[in-house]
Amino acid sequence: MTRLEVWAPDGMPEVSAGDDLAGLVLAAVGPGTEDPIADGDVLCVTSKVVSKAEGRSRAGDREAAIDEETVRVVARRGATRIVRTRHGLTMAAAGVDASNVALGSVVLLPLDPDASARSLRRAVRDRTGVNVGVVVTDTAGRAWREGQTDIAVGAAGLVVAEAFAGRTDPHGNPLAVTLPAVADELAGAAELAQGKLAGRPVAVVRGRADLVLPPGEDGPGAASLVRPEGGDMFGWGAREAVVRALVGDPADRTPFGSPAPAVDVAAALDRLPDPHDTTALAATCFAHGWTLEEWRRREA
Incomplete structure (x- = not known):
């Protein structure tokens, strides 16, 4: 027992x-x-x-404290921010708390x-x-x-x-x-x-x-x-992932994870309604850890 x-x-x-x-x-x-x-x-x-x-703990603005503790914004819904902190934790408001503390103060x-x-x-x-x-x-x-x-x-x-x-x-x-x-x-x-x-x-x-x-x-x-950056299946919020993939900034690639196998990329591309839509092709490749140029070279 x-x-x-x-x-x-x-x-x-x-x-x-x-x-x-x-x-x-x-x-x-x-x-x-x-x-x-x-x-x-x-x-x-x-x-x-x-x-x-x-x-x-300190007096001051909560939003400024969240900015200070944030390495990357994972998702945002209105005023709520889910962020990755300096510790690698993914949590709301970077763990900054304004409860059980003197009025006008926050605890990091x-x-x-x-x-x-x-x-x-x-x-x-x-x-x-x-x-x-x-x-x-x-x-x-x-x-x-x-x-x-x-x-x-x-x-x-x-x-x-x-x-x-x-x-x-x-x-x-x-x-x-x-x-x-x-x-x-x-x-x-x-x-x-x-x-x-x-x-x-x-x-x-x-x-x-x-x-x-x-x-x-x-x-x-x-x-x-703590999972390392890129080791989590949910490195971005659902909305954020769409926008990040469309923008295609190389600095945003790591949270999407390591490059997917070619068979997975091909399956995703096959689901696109227009196989000639360059924007959609590039975003889909980016989300899978590839560039459109890398994919086209492979297919050539």
């Missing part, structure tokens, strides 16, 4: 720039508290309190959430001798699904994804691509206990000590869960 326990203590004070975050966390879940952490626990902390402690994501997680893990180990995994969490939407859930934007001392490829299920079926993002699952479980408005930014997840790495081993971090 496997049992998972999650709890989030009340009473965490407001965090400000320069505060000893590890000290505040341990005051809530460390030795001597009602439910102290133990070896093998996973400590989940919201990115917002990490950012506040690191001085990543930590500069390096994995480094923040490593620092907190080391501090907990140094001060208590307890070996925990650490997850820095943030809220994100999902393609194809309504609503949001928390994900891991930073992690340390933790297996962030369980690789099942190459194994077989109980019926003998081979598993090819199964890769549960357990760091994200832990972040979602923690959020159920934390809530959005309860002022509980810290949670402890117990029951998956098998995912916690030995002291001194921090693992690949949550950055390893």
Whole structure:
């Protein structure tokens, strides 16, 4: 039998720039508290309190902060921007948040959430001798699904994804691509206990000590869960992909992915209503990682 326990203590004070975050966390879940952490626990902390402690909150314009954190706009619907951030994350508003912060201020994501997680893990180990995994969490939407859930934007001392490829299920079926993002699952479980408005930014997840790495081993971090540019099937929003393909700027090519096999390009071109429409031919080739000139040379 496997049992998972999650709890989030009340009473965490407001965090400000320069505060000893590890000290505040341990005051809530460390030795001597009602439910102290133990070896093998996973400590989940919201990115917002990490950012506040690191001085990543500031007064000013939210849109300007989004611009600053954005590497590339993936999609735009009205005032809503889905962007790829400096971290490689694809999320609404670049993770810039104006909630649970002083009026007129915004909070940006930590500069390096994995480094923040490593620092907190080391501090907990140094001060208590307890070996925990650490997850820095943030809220994100999902393609194809309504609503949001928390994900891991930073992690340390933790297996962030369980690789099942190459194994077989109980019926003998081979598993090819199964890769549960357990760091994200832990972040979602923690959020159920934390809530959005309860002022509980810290949670402890117990029951998956098998995912916690030995002291001194921090693992690949949550950055390893980020797909590289061009590795995602949805590098552009649906509308944006059409426009980018028609414009055909070489700088826009990478998010479309690596060049498609010739058979796929041919099948797409065969679907065009006018096989002599140069604009449509060029856009279709571009979307598949080819130029029209490259395709014509191949067909010659």
